[in-house]
Amino acid sequence: MQPYILVLYYSRHGATADMAQAIARGVESISGMEARLRTVPAVSTVCEASEDSIPVEGALYCSEEDLRHCSGLILGSPTRFGNMAAPLKYFIDGTSALWLTGALIDKPAAAFTSTSSLHGGQESTLLSMLLPLLHHGMLYCGLPYSESALMRTTTGGTPYGASHLAGADSELALSEDETNLCLALGQRIARLASRLQGTDNDER
Template identity: 40%
Template sequence: MTRVLILYYSSYGHVRALAQAEAEGARSVPGTRVDLRRVPETVPEDVRQKAGFVADDTPVATPADLETYDAIIFGTPTLFGMMAGQMKSFLDRAGGLWARNALVGKVAAVFTSTGSQHGGHEATLLSTQIPLQHFGMLIAGMPYTFSGQKSAGGIVGGAPYGAGTIAGADGALVPTETDLAGARFQGAHVARIAARLAVASPAEEAA
């Protein structure tokens, strides 16, 4: 059984919707167990309410949880062209895993949401991959075999670096079916890669 974790932070629900689609895609691959978790919130509850953040009852992960998975797909909104501080704080607390090489060889992928097409969408996908490579993880993007990202029929989130959506400056937009299809594609893509690596590992260790 291949274990895949969808780990995300979401303020207004856009990244959470993509995370659910990522999980759906990963679960479509036979022999895959998928868990959906969020990183801890760092914003006080009264500030969350004033800002209109969406309530989220998804279980919260701890850094120690990451070691038990074959693949981890990280979801974060774009804030000033980078990952959200909540996700960065979570990764900063995973130094013990880095010290033990506990995540080396595991598959990783990233998806995101941003307010506009040029609001740092690709920058967030790429820069979020940097700490994951420091952990020794293997990065999976969203290849062009998902043809939806080549559509010119409207605003499309996502890139070869990962799935995504455009929320609009006021957050009024919701993920399109193409965006959700991209997230499902990426979830399945990561699960298939993790399954292949899990089969190959015993042979490599015996060599």
């Protein structure tokens, strides 16, 4: 099986999904590394409600095996009051079996987020996603300031991970800087995963 980076995200209005696509392009620009896009179902306060096992559109739902066998993980969520969204947290809360076996130890990981306002909790959301990754023993990686877009962006972009200003109605497309930082994040995790596996590859 070809090594892959799991780009696992939840997206309500499409902005986080757009970021995931850009990150996946960055991953696949590194020779020998594949991007696997996966999402999680919404959660409901109604106990009887359930989602179909296959979504109507977009990425497939993530399985435990997708997570177990990945070479690296990039986790994405819209901001919910400065925190990751409940569906993603619910999925992560169910990964105890992977924690018990140490399946994710020493694998590189990163995070990305989208907010409706510029100061809507991007950095705190990224930090909230960092916590379970550290508990799983993963190697968390942000974006270094060698990425020049970090210094000039007027939209999203943080050293803690990629971010996007989507606007109140999720009407704003990814800016050039946001896109470049998404690509850079995908490339960085793919490159690190290759090095950790002893298959250090250059960009395609």
